[in-house]
Amino acid sequence: MGDRSIIKMFKKASFVALALFVSQVSMADSTREVSIGQNSPSLPAAASRIANELGLFEKHNIKAKVVPMDNASVTTMGMISGSLDFATTAPTDVVVSQARGQKVVAVCSVYTGFAGVLVLSKAAAAKTGVSATAPVKDRLKALNGLLIASPSATSTYTFAYKSAAEAAGANIKFVYMSQPAMVAALESGSIQGFIAGSPVYARPIVAGSGVMWINGPKRELGDQYTPINALTLNARRDFAQDNQSLVKNLTAVYADLGKAVEERPAAVKAAILKLYPELDSKTVELIYATESQGFKAKPLTKADMAHEIAFVQKSGMPIQTEKLDPAAMIFP
Known part of the structure; x- marks a missing residue:
């Protein structure tokens, strides 16, 4: 093999190595770190942690930090203050926040039905x-x-x-x-x-x-007497507006979780057992049969949020909800 051939092969190999390096750097640069508040230690609220265990955030170039919180009120305040990027709480927290003049929106459904x-x-x-x-x-x-x-x-x-x-x-x-x-x-x-x-x-x-x-x-x-969605992924409207591609990717994460419940039940149960080591497999089977369907979330609708407004009104909570627009509670 002549010198020219060797030089040509060296250049080609160098080019391939450089392209691979650039690709890896690009992927690393495109990975977005986000913080998501979890409003309780319950299984429905653990949707983000389960998705993390299944590698669903990584699949969509997201590095998620799931932060356990005491309750929905604390989680929502953390999101409003900017300490958290997103909060998984009930859509009624969006209703209450907007009634108080805070521009909070629901991005997607995380868990449907009522878990209490x-x-x-x-x-x-x-x-x-x-x-x-x-x-x-x-x-x-x-x-x-x-x-x-x-x-x-x-x-x-x-x-x-x-x-x-x-x-x-x-x-x-x-x-x-x-x-x-x-x-x-x-x-x-x-x-x-x-x-x-x-x-x-x-x-x-x-x-x-x-x-x-x-x-x-x-x-x-x-x-x-119950909400349509037990949990939604919520954010400040300005943050969601400035991070629309991130919002789209996060919505895909929770959609993928719903598919995993249907297509990979063994993997989902294994993730639950890892997150809740105090549970035995028999208890997980019982809970899974009753509640796993809630993770198969559907797109949020104006009718959903109108129902949530009515739900808050029935509670007797002393807030003004009459002027709230259901459509304005969903992003985009």
Whole structure:
């Protein structure tokens, strides 16, 4: 082989190596770091963490930092203040924020349906004199005067059960705390019941100290008293406007999660077991059968947000919602 051939091959190899290097640098440069607030340790709220475990953010050139928060109110304030780029909270948080003059929008649905399960202590359930299999209206009436824990005053759990109970003629005494604290409070007798998502609600039931009183995921409260979407990915409108390609990619991440639930259930269950090591496979199978469908989120619509506005109005929360535009609550 002559010198010219060697030089030619060297140049070609150098060009290929340079092209590969530039490609790798370009990919690294295009990867976007984002912070996403998670409003609770419940399984529905863990959608972002599950997606991370499955490599779905990486697939869309996103490096996601999922930040656990105490409740939806704290998560929303973190997003509004700029401490977080996005927040996974209920769409009702968008309603409440806009009613207060804060330009917050929902980007996409993360979890559809209603995830809140009301659990009573065995002692409190027995004292009501009502069966856990009685008609829902009777079970709601039995909650009158009971001390029930909920994540926050603006939680969809609070809105839903407050409205449904009042319609049945009952007045629940609410107290607010983080979901992980609810189990210990129930066991100590500090509260008589709590409203939580999985896997928190399952713990006292599995332990034999609690009774599932009303099953939110099975729509026992009815559509009238529950939101269409349990969780949405929310952001400040100005931030979403300035980062439209990022918003598009994030929407694709959660769409991919919905597909994974259908097409790769074993991988999703493995991710759940990794994130919740205290759960056994039997419990995960039970929860998955009941709640995994919620991750198959659909595009947000104006009708969805109109329903969420009406849902907040029914709660009796003292805010002005009459002038809110449902279409203005969705980005873009």
